[in-house]
Amino acid sequence: MLEYITIAAIILAAAGFTGWRAWQTLRVASGSKACGGCEKCD
Amino acid sequence: MTEGHARHDRHVIALMGNPNTGKSSLFSALTGTRQKVANFPGVTVEAKIGTARFENSEITVIDLPGTYSMAARSPDERVATDALLGRIEGTPKPDGVIIVLDASSLDRNLYIGTQILEFGLPAVVALTMVDVAESRGITVDVAKLSETLGVPVVVINAPKGRGLDDLKSTLHRTLHHPGKVLELDYPDDFLRGVNTLYNELCDLGVKLGFKPTRPEALRLLVDGAGPFFDECEEVGGEEFISKFFEIREKAAGGRSLSMHEAQTRYGAIGKWMQEVKQTETREGRTRTDIVDGILTHKFWGSLVFIVVMGLIFQSIYSWSGPLMDAIDGSFGALGEWVGGMMSDGALKSLVVDGVIAGVGGVLIFLPQILVLFLFIAILEDLGYMARAAFLMDRLMSRFGLNGRSFIPMLSGFACAIPAIMGTRVIEDRNTRLTTIFLAPFMSCSARLPVYVLFIAAFVPQMKVLGFIELQGLVLFAMYWVGVFAAIPTALVLKKGILKSKATPFLLELPSYKTPRLKAVGRTLWDRGGSFIKRAGTIILAVSVLVWAAGYFPHSQEVDDKYDAQLAEVESAYADSILEFNPEEDADSLLAQYKAIDDAHEERVAEAEEAAEDDDALEQAISESKAERNAEMAKLAAKSADAEQALSHYADWKALEERRGEIENLRGGEHLEDSFLGRAGHVIEPAVEPLGWDWRIGMAAIASFPAREVIVATLGTIFNLGGDEDEESETLREVVKNAERKDGSKLFTLATALSIMVFFALCAQCAATLAVMRRETNSWKWPIASFLYMTVLAYIGALVTYQVAHALGG
Amino acid sequence: MSTGTLDKLPIGKSARILDVGGEAALQQRLLEMGLLPGVDVTVVRQAPLGDPIEVKVMGYSLSLRRSEAANVQIETTA
Numbered sequence: 001m002l003e004y005i006t007i008a009a010i011i012l013a014a015a016g017f018t019g020w021r022a023w024q025t026l027r028v029a030s031g032s033k034a035c036g037g038c039e040k041c042d
Numbered sequence: 043m044t045e046g047h048a049r050h051d052r053h054v055i056a057l058m059g060n061p062n063t064g065k066s067s068l069f070s071a072l073t074g075t076r077q078k079v080a081n082f083p084g085v086t087v088e089a090k091i092g093t094a095r096f097e098n099s100e101i102t103v104i105d106l107p108g109t110y111s112m113a114a115r116s117p118d119e120r121v122a123t124d125a126l127l128g129r130i131e132g133t134p135k136p137d138g139v140i141i142v143l144d145a146s147s148l149d150r151n152l153y154i155g156t157q158i159l160e161f162g163l164p165a166v167v168a169l170t171m172v173d174v175a176e177s178r179g180i181t182v183d184v185a186k187l188s189e190t191l192g193v194p195v196v197v198i199n200a201p202k203g204r205g206l207d208d209l210k211s212t213l214h215r216t217l218h219h220p221g222k223v224l225e226l227d228y229p230d231d232f233l234r235g236v237n238t239l240y241n242e243l244c245d246l247g248v249k250l251g252f253k254p255t256r257p258e259a260l261r262l263l264v265d266g267a268g269p270f271f272d273e274c275e276e277v278g279g280e281e282f283i284s285k286f287f288e289i290r291e292k293a294a295g296g297r298s299l300s301m302h303e304a305q306t307r308y309g310a311i312g313k314w315m316q317e318v319k320q321t322e323t324r325e326g327r328t329r330t331d332i333v334d335g336i337l338t339h340k341f342w343g344s345l346v347f348i349v350v351m352g353l354i355f356q357s358i359y360s361w362s363g364p365l366m367d368a369i370d371g372s373f374g375a376l377g378e379w380v381g382g383m384m385s386d387g388a389l390k391s392l393v394v395d396g397v398i399a400g401v402g403g404v405l406i407f408l409p410q411i412l413v414l415f416l417f418i419a420i421l422e423d424l425g426y427m428a429r430a431a432f433l434m435d436r437l438m439s440r441f442g443l444n445g446r447s448f449i450p451m452l453s454g455f456a457c458a459i460p461a462i463m464g465t466r467v468i469e470d471r472n473t474r475l476t477t478i479f480l481a482p483f484m485s486c487s488a489r490l491p492v493y494v495l496f497i498a499a500f501v502p503q504m505k506v507l508g509f510i511e512l513q514g515l516v517l518f519a520m521y522w523v524g525v526f527a528a529i530p531t532a533l534v535l536k537k538g539i540l541k542s543k544a545t546p547f548l549l550e551l552p553s554y555k556t557p558r559l560k561a562v563g564r565t566l567w568d569r570g571g572s573f574i575k576r577a578g579t580i581i582l583a584v585s586v587l588v589w590a591a592g593y594f595p596h597s598q599e600v601d602d603k604y605d606a607q608l609a610e611v612e613s614a615y616a617d618s619i620l621e622f623n624p625e626e627d628a629d630s631l632l633a634q635y636k637a638i639d640d641a642h643e644e645r646v647a648e649a650e651e652a653a654e655d656d657d658a659l660e661q662a663i664s665e666s667k668a669e670r671n672a673e674m675a676k677l678a679a680k681s682a683d684a685e686q687a688l689s690h691y692a693d694w695k696a697l698e699e700r701r702g703e704i705e706n707l708r709g710g711e712h713l714e715d716s717f718l719g720r721a722g723h724v725i726e727p728a729v730e731p732l733g734w735d736w737r738i739g740m741a742a743i744a745s746f747p748a749r750e751v752i753v754a755t756l757g758t759i760f761n762l763g764g765d766e767d768e769e770s771e772t773l774r775e776v777v778k779n780a781e782r783k784d785g786s787k788l789f790t791l792a793t794a795l796s797i798m799v800f801f802a803l804c805a806q807c808a809a810t811l812a813v814m815r816r817e818t819n820s821w822k823w824p825i826a827s828f829l830y831m832t833v834l835a836y837i838g839a840l841v842t843y844q845v846a847h848a849l850g851g
Numbered sequence: 852m853s854t855g856t857l858d859k860l861p862i863g864k865s866a867r868i869l870d871v872g873g874e875a876a877l878q879q880r881l882l883e884m885g886l887l888p889g890v891d892v893t894v895v896r897q898a899p900l901g902d903p904i905e906v907k908v909m910g911y912s913l914s915l916r917r918s919e920a921a922n923v924q925i926e927t928t929a
Contacts, residue, residue, distance in 0.1 A: 003389045007590075010392065014586035021580055021747070025812040111883040115876055147911040150885045180910070266875070301871070304882035308890075321910075330912075331895075340899040432914045436900035439916070445903065546877050546919060547903055548884055551912040 053217050054102045054134040056126055058158055059142030060151050061108030062425070062552035064170040064200055067561065068142060069105040071200040072210075089125065091133070096210040102134060110150070110550075112157040114261060114268045123261070126161060129252055138164035138217045140209070141193075145175035145182050146553065148319060152311045153304075159191065159224035160257045164216045167195040168209055174553060177329075179322035186318045192222050201558050226310050232302045235293025236260045242278075242285060249277040263290060264299045330553040337429055347433055350426075354417045356514035362409030369409070370774075373402030388596070392589055395761035400585025403757035403773045404577045404750055407491035411573050412566055414487060418456060419565035423557035427452060428549055435547050441529060442536030444470075445547045447477040454484030455521070456569075458810045462817055476535045478817060479827060482810050483528040485521045485802055487569075488749040492801045493520050495753055496794040499774045523802040527834060580747055581754050588744050588755045591718035592762045600715060604708040611700050615693055622694055631687035632694060634677060639695075642670035713737075713762050732800065732836070733793040733843035735782060742800065749806045792846035796839040804835035853927055857892065857906070858920035865893040866925035873922030885909040886923055 059065050073092025090105040106122050114120040121130070128135020141158055143151040159165060167187070175182060188195040194212045198205030228236070240259035247253050250273060262270050275283055293299060327335075336342050377398045384390040421427060430452065435445030447465070454461035461481040465474045485493075494517070501513050622632050649662035678688045713719050722736030729739035737759050745752035753773070760776045780788040805811065811824040818824075860866055868890050871881050885908050886892065893907040903916045 003387060007388055007392055010586060011590045014583040014590075017579070017583040018587060018747070021583075022808070025808050113879060113883065115879075147909060149909045150911060153883060153885070178910075265879075298875070298878060300875070300879040300882050301887070304879075304887045308885065308887055334896070334905075334912075338896060338898065338905070344899050428914075432898050432903060432905065433900075435914075435916065436898055436902045439902075445914075546880055547914070547916050548880050548919065549914045550884075551905060551914055 052100050052102065053138070053213075054104065054136045055213065055217075056136040056139045057103055057105045057142065058122065058126075058139055058154070059108060060110055060144060060154060060550075062550060063108065063142045063144040063151065065105065065108055065142045067200040067558065068140075068168060068170070068198060069103060070560070070564070071203060071206055072101075073103055089121075089133070094210065096214055099214065101210070101213065103140075104133065104136060109154065111154055112257075112261060113265050114270060115265060117269050120269045123258065126158070126163070127252075127255065127258075136163065138166070138213065138221070140166050140168050140213065142168045142170060144171045145169050146171045146178060146180060148175075148180075148182060149308070149311050149315060152314075153307055155191070156224060156226060156307050156310065157257070159193070159222075160226075160260070161255065162221045162223035164219060164221040165193045166209065166213050166216050167191065167193055168205075169195055169197045170200070172197050173199070181320045181322075183318050183320075187314075190314045190318060192224070201560070226306050228306050229295070229302055231295045232293050232299070232306075235263055235289050238289050239263050239286070242282065242289070243274070246274060246278050246282065250274070260303075262286075263293060264303050266290060266299070328553070333554055334429070334551070337426070338432060343429075343433060347430065350421070352510075352514075352518055354414065356511055356518075357413055357417070360511060360514070362413050365409040366406055369406045373398060373406065376402070388593065391593060391762070392586070395593075396585050396589030396758055397582065399757035399761040399773070400589070400754035401577050401582050403495075403753045404491060404581050405574070406773075407494055407750070407753070408570060408573060410490050410494055411487050412570055414490065415456065415566055415569045416562065418452075419562040420557045422565075423555065423561050425552045425554045428551050431549055432551060439547075441532035442473065442476055443480075443532060444473055444477075445549060447473065447480075450477055450481060451484055454481040454486060457486050457488070458482040458484065458807065459813050462810065462813050465817070475818065475823070476532060478814060479535060479823065480528045480532055482805060482807070482827065482831065483524040483531070483803070485524045486749075486807075487573075488807065489520075489801050491750045491753045493517055493798055495756075495774065495777065496789075496798055499777050500789065500791045500794040520798055520802055523799055523838070527803055527838070531830075576748065576750075581751055584744060584747060584751050585754045585758055588718065588741075588758050589762065591721075592713055592716045592759055594716060596712055597715060600708065600711050604704055604711075608701065608704050611704065612697070615697050616690070631677075631684055632691050635674060635688060635691040638670055638673045638677070642666050645669075709762060713759070716762075718759070731843070732839045733790070733796045733847060735788055737780075737788075738793075738797065742797075742804075742806070745806050747808050749801055749804075752801065752806075790847075792843050795846050796843035799842040800835045800839035802835075803831055803838050805831035855925060855927070856921045857886075857894070857923035857925050858904070858917040860892075860894045860925060860927070862894050862896055862904075864927065865891055866927045867891050869924040869926055871923050873919070877919060877922065881915075881919070881922065884913055885911075886913075892923075892925065 057065060057069055069090060069092060072094040089107065092103050092105070094101045094103055104125060106125055107118075109119065109122055112119075112122055114123055124130050125133060126136060126139065139158060139161075141155050143155060155167070169182065169184065169187070172182065184195050184197060194216060196205050196209045196212050198209055200206070236256065236259050239262060240254070240256050243250075243254040243259050243262070258270065262274065265271070274286070278286075290299065294302070337346055377394050380398065381390060381394045384393065421430075431445040431448045434448045438445055438448055450461040450464035453464055458481045461484065462478050465477045465481070497513050497516050497520075501516050504512050506512050506515060622630070627633050645666040646663055649659055649666070674688060678685045714723075718740055719736070722740040725739050725743070726736040729736070729742075734742075738756070741752050741755040741759055744755045756777065757773050760773075760780055777789055778787075782788050805828045811828055814824040814827060815821055854869065855866075857866070857868075868886060868888050870888055871878055871886055873881065881887075890908060895905045895907050895912065897904045898914075903914045904920060905912055905914045906920075907913075
């Protein structure tokens with residue numbers, strides 16, 4: 001049981017992070033974030 | 043105009059000057075590692091902000107982009123003025139300025155110097171390259187220069203750390219006094235024009251939202267266009283504009299205003315230089331001249347260009363090989379160690395198949411990334427990039443581009459994002475859009491892991507013409523795939539929607555400099571760091587998601603089915619074999635036979651690495667086999683027990699093989715049954731003509747956030763699918779051994795080439811598309827780019843596979 | 852003594868600039884880079900494909916296209 005809770009937490013964290021990055025990328029596209037998520041200031 | 047001579051212990055200083063003057067190394071020497079990149083909203087040029095310490099005070103240093111003039115024809119060029127006047131939100135207003143002047147071309151450096159001094163901020167001149175000037179017979183009288191300009195001058199040599207303390211203490215003294223405005227002898231009409239316009243601007247001031255300055259009035263008068271003009275037009279309307287052009291015409295007096303400005307500035311500079319500078323004509327040519335005689339020579343120059351590029355790709359293989367193997371090996375060991383510690387189950391699969399196989403698969407390419415950037419950093423620091431632009435301009439202009447486009451394109455080999463951001467130096471809109479559209483075709487460093495993986499696995503290690511590594515050659519060719527696709531694209535754009543006239547190409551060819559270890563080291567550190575960071579963040583997250591999609595639902599039915607099969611197979615064998623554990627019963631007879639077998643396998647593996655051709659390999663294998671058989675026979679002859687153990691050992695080996703097969707089938711069926719597998723089967727018909735199976739197709743789709751993710755997803759998918767030996771295999775081996783359902787090898791050379799071509803041309807990089815949207819201010823371009831590149835990638839991969847397959851690859 | 856434009860000046864030859872013309876932004880750029888009346892300029896070499904050219908002006912090397920150099924009026928003394 002504990003195993004599956006841990007896994008669910010990890011997957012949720014990964015999905016959340018990916019979603020957050022997608023949102024950041026869209027902010028770059030709209031120009032409200034100046035830096036392009038490139039290597040320099042990633 | 044003497045404002046802002048602040049008296050607090052925290053000072054802000056702007057660092058300004060021409061490009062190639064040693065401004066950046068001065069900045070690094072002053073601030074060390076305490077620096078960050080400042081973002082200026084709406085523009086792409088960037089400034090670095092750092093902190094220098096002097097005695098008890100802290101100095102914030104803003105390193106503004108190097109430029110030849112304060113003329114502001116574009117928003118980017120306007121940044122220098124705005125930053126100097128403290129008008130950029132989030133960037134502090136400078137209390138003073140360090141003007142960096144290159145002693146070896148002092149005249150031209152002083153052009154912007156006079157422009158900055160007209161702002162009247164407290165200023166200190168940092169004189170660099172004095173040694174270079176002296177080697178060319180130029181001596182600068184520092185005291186005279188200081189007297190003439192009315193500001194302190196400090197000789198510095200930042201790479202060697204000379205003059206820095208002097209500069210800081212001079213700065214400290216200077217900041218406590220108001221600056222002086224430099225007065226130049228402009229023609230009367232011109233000066234009157236500046237004053238009249240200044241008064242007009244002051245009237246507009248309230249509506250502009252800031253207090254205009256006299257130097258800005260001068261700029262507006264001369265430039266006659268640009269962002270400041272647009273602002274004035276907006277708030278001042280028709281009335282202001284008609285007045286403006288009237289003032290302009292009067293001030294010009296029938297000539298061009300830029301001519302007045304340039305002649306006044308360079309006239310003053312020329313007069314000063316008679317006193318300040320002594321030039322002794324030196325016999326012979328300078329070092330840079332001699333080197334350029336070769337590097338930009340009609341024949342040798344082109345040859346060196348090609349050889350240098352070729353060398354880079356050769357070294358990526360020959361230098362990073364050992365390091366790569368070491369990282370590869372340690373991730374394999376880590377997976378085994380962690381796997382051994384955890385009990386079987388979903389969490390173990392997540393850690394071993396998802397995280398370690400995914401992230402580790404990407405991280406092993408760190409050495410390659412470092413070698414590539416080592417070369418780029420050295421070439422940049424050496425001053426070769428400007429020569430490359432010089433060599434390539436003619437070629438680029440045929441495709442509606444510009445030698446200037448070449449530099450963003452070259453940085454596109456590192457990453458398309460800075461390349462797209464760097465296109466702001468191109469004034470012509472259509473040329474700029476063309477360059478933006480083409481930048482993602484340059485093979486960025488994220489494609490490198492994809493290329494390296496498949497080349498290392500499928501291109502034989504051999505030499506062509508006796509000295510060129512075939513693998514390096516194929517890698518070099520992959521970089522050309524993008525270039526060859528970009529050329530017709532550029533032509534189509536040029537002839538069609540983005541017609542443009544030729545844009546100016548005025549480029550300084552700076553003297554060659556010995557690359558600085560520190561600057562090169564810093565680039566490597568930054569690039570390596572961001573690569574590791576990506577692996578630890580977005581690649582890790584995507585690996586976990588791909589693992590989840592490939593693991594679940596993980597139905598019990600499948601497990602039950604294979605457990606039953608396993609039990610059935612095992613029932614046919616004796617208990618002694620089922621219980622045999624090679625590690626625990628190391629002294630047993632079975633283990634002794636296994637040791638002989640292991641030694642044989644090791645010899646075969648060594649022979650595979652060392653053998654020059656197939657015949658030699660076959661011979662080595664048969665010799666090793668004979669040796670094994672002889673040793674086994676010798677052991678069996680010792681006793682009856684030993685003889686019986688030999689047949690038990692053969693049984694055990696057969697059982698192990700069956701177990702492995704069943705486990706592979708179990709893993710395969712779980713994967714097929716997973717969410718990823720079900721989606722994969724839907725898309726399989728689309729990727730089949732490319733020689734791919736559904737697993738490669740899904741890995742390619744999952745790599746949309748960034749190209750190198752495919753390496754991680756392949757690692758995860760194949761590990762999950764159980765397509766692996768019990769020995770911990772490297773991803774290279776996994777890929778080599780992966781099989782289709784019918785048991786044939788999944789990856790052939792044709793499939794590998796098809797994947798590489800696909801990734802050379804596809805637009806699988808969300809960040810690039812986002813930056814494209816921002817830079818073009820429209821979704822039109824990123825969508826067009828994505829569709830165009832994806833279609834091109836698909837067709838490219840299709841043709842590659844079909845042709846290579848037909849040729850027997 | 853003969854006059855002409857910078858793009859026609861043979862490699863290795865020097866000349867004095869008489870006037871700089873061209874479209875406003877280009878003219879401004881040329882002037883800023885030190886190509887202005889009264890200044891001496893030497894053509895150092897051309898790129899392998901014949902264009903652009905490299906000139907020495909005010910003690911540094913500048914590369915520009917022949918079409919741009921055509922806006923620079925010069926006179927040769929030799």
